Amino acid sequence: MSTDSLPPSTDSDAPGPLTGDDRFHLLVNAIKDYAIYLLDEQGRVSSWNTGAQRLKGYTADEIVGQHFSRFYTPEDIDAGLPERALATARAKGKFEAQGWRVKKDGTRFWTSVHIEPVLDPDGALIGFAKVTRDLSEILESERALLASEERFRILVQGVRDYAIYMLDPVGRVSNWNAGAQLIKGYAAHEILGQHFSRFYTPEDRQRGVPAHALQVALSEKKYESEAWRVRKDGSRFWASVVIDPLYDEQGKHIGFAKITRDITDRKRAQDEMDRARDALAQAQKLEAIGRLTGGVAHDFNNLLTIIRSSAEMLRKTGHDEVRRERYIQAIADAADRAALLSRQLLAYARQQPLRPEIFRADARIKAMTQMIRTILRATLSLEMQFADPLGQVEADASQFDTAILNMVVNANDAMPDGGRLKISARNVDGVPPVRAHAAAHGEFIAISIEDTGSGIEPAALGRIFEPFFTTKPVNKGTGLGLSQAYGFAKQSGGEIDVVSRVGEGTCFTLYLPLTTKSARIAVPDEMVQDTEPTRPLSILMVEDNDEVGEFGRGLLAEMGHSATRAVNATEALSILQERAAGFDLVFSDVVMPGTNGVELAKEIRLKWPDLPIVLTSGYGHVLADDRSREFELLHKPYSLRELQALFVRAMTKATR
Template sequence: MKLPVDFANEVPDPLSGDRRFQLLVDAIKDYAIYLLDAQGRVSSWNTGAQRLKGYSADEIIGQHFSRFYTPEDLATGLPQRALLAARSQGKFEAQGWRVRKNGTRFWTSVHIEPVIGPGGALIGYAKITHDLSQLLHSEQALLASEERFRLLVQGVRDYAIYMLDPFGRVSNWNAGAQLIKGYAAHEILGQHFSRFYTPEDRERGEPARALQVALSEKKYESEAWRVRKDGSRFWASVVIDPLYDESGAHIGFAKITRDITERKRSQDEMDRAREALAQSQKLEAIGRLTGGVAHDFNNLLTVIRSSVELLRRTGGDEARRTRYVEAIADAADRAALLTRQLLAFARQQPLRPEVFDAGMRVRAMSQMIETLIGTSIRLELEFADPLGLIEADATQFDTAIFNMAINAKDAMPDGGRLRISARNVDEVPPDLHVPSGEKFLAVAVEDSGVGIDAGVLSRIFDPFFTTKPVTKGTGLGLSQVYGFVKQTGGDIAVTSRVGEGTCLTLYLPRTSKTPSIAALGDRELPPRRGLSVLLVEDNDTVAEFGLGLLREMGHSATRAANATQALEMLAQGHAAFDLVFSDVVMPGINGLALAREIGKRWPHLPVALTSGYSHIVVDERSQEFELLHKPYSVRELQALFDRVVAASERKKVVG
């Protein structure tokens, strides 16, 4: 057969198969690959063997392979045992120290297999050696690192550092854990960590919750009481982290506990000292309040008492009688205003918030403000367009504006400029205390007056603090402003320069609600008529006055001395009454609870409440029922009755 042209002139391969195999073996330099005869003498030697062991082929062929072993291994007969194991078991594999030509040792992986001839006779052994020194060094370094870490953890004495298995059982224990909790390792290993918790925490399921939180949130942190072996308690800072293996499987928890009892004791002592200081300051403030209130109320009572005495002597002089009656009414109004200012400062005045435009409200007040400040002071108004809405007690807002205007007027005895402005702001000065995430309306009242000295500026919101003469001011004006703005969820900033003027800026939270609507809807108010009123009042004097007032207004009135009696009377015949008018603060069932009970039993029976001061209404911020603040006028009382009766009528129509 004639070969193709390309192969006709090809040179035959001069290398035999054995030669090619030898070249392949010699090319491997990371493994020592060589043959031993049946007695263990070296019969072949590759380049990798020369590099690892340091012998050339001429130096080692014919030598017994045992010369690579350490004296310790030679003493135990390891070379002979290795060949015996290879011959009897088909192979021998091991790791161990071997010796180079220069005497240095290296850690090696050894593989020996017997070489069997065609007739089944043993010809020798094939041996492969790999240098694992670098891997051994890495493993040793890792083991050393782990040992150092173990010693570190064991050496920590201020922290209990230990592990839990996935079920919460203790799996290791350091010296700090023994010192803090009192258990030795052999006493606690395998025990559930819940034994460190107080009985009340175990009853609430706190240990299980802690592990669940650690798993779901990747960490659990808390401070709480824990129990030592001797039963004593300590205040602990606790951190629990979940542990996972390389595949992501949960294998347990790492737990760190620190005894911070001393820190808590110091904090508690500091809190007690702070509370004692606050109580001392409160007593000082009460002393100042007592003097201020006594002074103002004695002045008002003097007017009332004198007017009453003069009324007795007027005879038929109707003009004088009218003047004295108006003086009494005016004194009562000023006393009510003083009370409201006190409650606003104490942040105990129940609010009736509504949504309104502050700019429109100030514009509506502008004529009154101009009358208040006089012609020598120029009033300027400036409001952004559009201006955000606020939700606040409108009456308190008006009072705050008037109080700031009064202070501005007093700061400009020779005339000047009063500027009231409002603008939308997204951020407030950093030193103010307001809820985060809110947007605000800044209402500024700025004067060109004498300014405020730095030593006085820090006290301007204190109750009864005033720089005015005794007959010129009570020191409650700016206290009311402060109380109002705080109740509304905002804060107030003050800037002043002596001789240049002062600016007070109220930062009030803006709202996205729609403005409050005063209209009652499509239905008109029912015509005013005499009502059958159940008056609930525990004070006999007030009750007698109230019954007389209601009858003078054209209503029929019946008294219940307390809520229990009122419910009994209503149960006997609630249809006999058009309306229930109750005080809030009463012994036993209070007025708010009474109103709610009436709402459950007789949902269409109108209820109105009254109070001079009520923790209940303040604390619950109840908007369920109409509330009339004492003292009140006949006009205000009749308006209240009209509202609640109309609301009840609308409810009947809708229902």
């Protein structure tokens, strides 16, 4: 009788208490995932649990007494595996293995087998205990994983455009794909175990770039860069590199995944494009310079014609006082227009020194209302709309006025048959992208000047801020008005934009950054300019140009001052060293050979701090230099009134 059946009860009416053996048999039969059964000494089945029946398909009646070798495959039986399994269990006390077994219906399943000998109390062998588990699903999962890994290995090995490989935690190469061999030139046996830094250029290795790359990959979870790398033959290629850190299931760092792509051809193409773009920009620059030179020459020649002709007429005798005054006024007016032209050019180049002050744009524009109405045709209507409250800006107020008027003039010219001009201002959060420039963040004021005129052709829209570019007829415009507005906007930290539709109108929008500073109350320049020095001044004039120096000394003498001239900073310091107390003021040009005027002024300030200093120059970028801001500055060309006012201002500050 098989041992998997419980013994009959001695009481036919009620079951007796369960013995230990009864409980053991119940436990073994309750296990369904494992085949647990006994074999006798010869290997015949002597017990059979429910799990054995489920796994192998035999009932206890069908299998008890049968040799356990019937569960083995024919090839394992021919190889004597069943006998060896029992012999191993008998000799070593245990036999463990995995292998194929056969169910009752002939199907095979992958099993884990454990066999141990069973001994009686005297140590004699009486059989074997056998435990079998079906591992088919685990085997299938392992096979699927292996197949997936193999497919991935084939995929990685099949990639030839990318070098895909792994590094250990210190940067040694631990595997190598076909793409890596193709790009870098090393076979796997040549590079495995070698440090990846050998792919870097000597200069990058010296700077510690490989170690830095791994450090960044660890700290930021990724490292990306483009740089030169070196092949086995020593040639260089431009590489796109990505490094990712690798971790095991416990989160321990086990190495790095590295992908490198050869993008040398793309870099060459980009370099060629950059060179072509630079060449185009240079050609456009030369074209602009040519146009600029022609425009400047034309305008200055006109002004010089007036000056020369007027001067020649003054040489002639017989002119009455009225005519002499007219020629003198013509010379002065031409000089003023030449100075304005120079300032407009410098504003476009962003080298015109600004005198920033804090003001409200709506207040400035409202103050210009009468001037704007004078510019506009009688057939044009004017509308103004300003947000309330409107923020303050810090900029050169006169340059702001000029920019607004220049845009108004343009709008007037665009509406010969009448129309409407609208000037508005509002606070905005940021500046939108303008002319392919990125957007700017922050608080700005946007002043819009919108007309209903003829509009601007698309082909001309991209060039309207260029100096001397104009769509107006000959002698109807210089092409400097909008370039001045552009230069002022840029120099003030802002931007200018334009939107136009042919036949519908144009809208210029000037963006200026808002300021939170408080407006300073200052004495207007006009009040200072009307003040004359209380006494003649003794002035040390420093000027390296002989013609300008002699003329300047004569000019100062005509103004009632005495002047001593030094041709450079060294001579000026030598004169001051001898008799600094004899001078009331130093008047120096900025641009001179050797020590320039700003450096001279600083030296004088250190040695003679109470000596007033006035600097002058025709170079806008010199006067815009922050280093010169602590001194009084006068822009060439200047008038007698401006020169006198600066002297008074410098002397006034010195006595405070």
